[in-house]
Amino acid sequence: xxxxxxxxxxxxxxxxxxxxxxxxxxxxxxxxxxxxxxxxxxxxxxxxxxxxxxxxxxxxxxxxxxxxxxxxxxxxxxxxxxxxxxxxxxxxxxxxxxxxxxxxxxxxxxxxxxxxxxxxxxxxxxxxxxxxxxxxxxxxxxxxxxxxxxxxxxxxxxxxxxxxxxxxxxxxxxxxxxxxxxxxxxxxxxxxxxxxxxxxxxxxxxxxxxxxxxxxxxxxxxxxxxxxxxxxxxxxxxxxxxxxxxxxxxxxxxxxxxxxxxxxxxxxxxxxxxxxxxxxxxxxxxxxxxxxxxxxxxxxxxxxxxxxxxxxxxxxxxxxxxxxxxxxxxxxxxxxxxxxxxxxxxxxxxxxxxxxxxxxxxxxxxxxxxxxxxxxxxxxxxxxxxxxxxxxxxxxxxxxxxxx
Numbered sequence: 001x002x003x004x005x006x007x008x009x010x011x012x013x014x015x016x017x018x019x020x021x022x023x024x025x026x027x028x029x030x031x032x033x034x035x036x037x038x039x040x041x042x043x044x045x046x047x048x049x050x051x052x053x054x055x056x057x058x059x060x061x062x063x064x065x066x067x068x069x070x071x072x073x074x075x076x077x078x079x080x081x082x083x084x085x086x087x088x089x090x091x092x093x094x095x096x097x098x099x100x101x102x103x104x105x106x107x108x109x110x111x112x113x114x115x116x117x118x119x120x121x122x123x124x125x126x127x128x129x130x131x132x133x134x135x136x137x138x139x140x141x142x143x144x145x146x147x148x149x150x151x152x153x154x155x156x157x158x159x160x161x162x163x164x165x166x167x168x169x170x171x172x173x174x175x176x177x178x179x180x181x182x183x184x185x186x187x188x189x190x191x192x193x194x195x196x197x198x199x200x201x202x203x204x205x206x207x208x209x210x211x212x213x214x215x216x217x218x219x220x221x222x223x224x225x226x227x228x229x230x231x232x233x234x235x236x237x238x239x240x241x242x243x244x245x246x247x248x249x250x251x252x253x254x255x256x257x258x259x260x261x262x263x264x265x266x267x268x269x270x271x272x273x274x275x276x277x278x279x280x281x282x283x284x285x286x287x288x289x290x291x292x293x294x295x296x297x298x299x300x301x302x303x304x305x306x307x308x309x310x311x312x313x314x315x316x317x318x319x320x321x322x323x324x325x326x327x328x329x330x331x332x333x334x335x336x337x338x339x340x341x342x343x344x345x346x347x348x349x350x351x352x353x354x355x356x357x358x359x360x361x362x363x364x365x366x367x368x369x370x371x372x373x374x375x376x377x378x379x380x381x382x383x384x385x386x387x388x389x390x391x392x393x394x395x396x397x398x399x400x401x402x403x404x
Contacts, residue, residue: 009056016220020217028065034065037067047247071122074125075174109242109305141177144211155200179207190217192220249302249306268293336404341382344379345357347401353393364377
């Protein structure tokens, strides 16, 4: 009999690959399991591109299993070569600590942490990796990995052409030892990951089999891409962050509100917990009615990540900006020191809407800027200080600038 959790995950489109689905099905039917998901602290927040396996782990907890969230304090010091054309920059101890704290904040939005049987726990692989000397690690694990097997991994093949370092080459061995450690210490039998981590994760299964003679499993998810087919991530410059100090709840809401029509059903299944029957109804809507489905998607996704109050405020702000009649105080805002008239280009940059004056000037000249509902096309125009200035950039970006 297929396990209910696997049925849910399959119906929602989470599953990309499973190492041994029949044996995993039996293990899930036998009782509660522990599963882990790892993330290196390369930034101080998760982003939407991370959330497919995160939401899958959330479903795992809803079905009574125990999530283990691993932050890679050790692997973050090496740098994962998967999906990369070049090595990752080294981080200082201070940056690592800051980023780990940010990831803990992100994970706390999606999981219930505690001491209960199905409560999530947070672990850092630096806690066990720091105890190994180089000699100890080679002695304990060096004969468990063969060079031909490591060279067969896609993450290695790609980087060999651009000069993979010995440091990066060791990454998969560290990740395998993580799985082995979690298996021994917490009875963790499942690793979940994105599709690009499949090879690294499989090495963990092989190490557990060699060292303990036990069976473990890997379940990977598909990667999420933007409308241009690019993987969503910070390196691509298109990240939508989970922590509100990097992406506001309103911007988070608008990201899902602007989902392309052909992705609405997929995003409803992955990023919300709306029942599948209701998703089927929403996905069948056509034309203007599909916008209602997008609003429901945006609200539900924002409520999970930021709570009901933030989702309500974001929905009100969107209604005010695009439909009129709602509370404008919920629109995204920024305070700007300004006690004298300022050129529109300087004003837009100071408000954080553009990273450079050339980009701001170009947008003004193209007619893409409105100030309090008036289109500004002259880059020499002056903006007078006011308590509340509403700026519109393009069709969908709004910002309240409050001068002080």
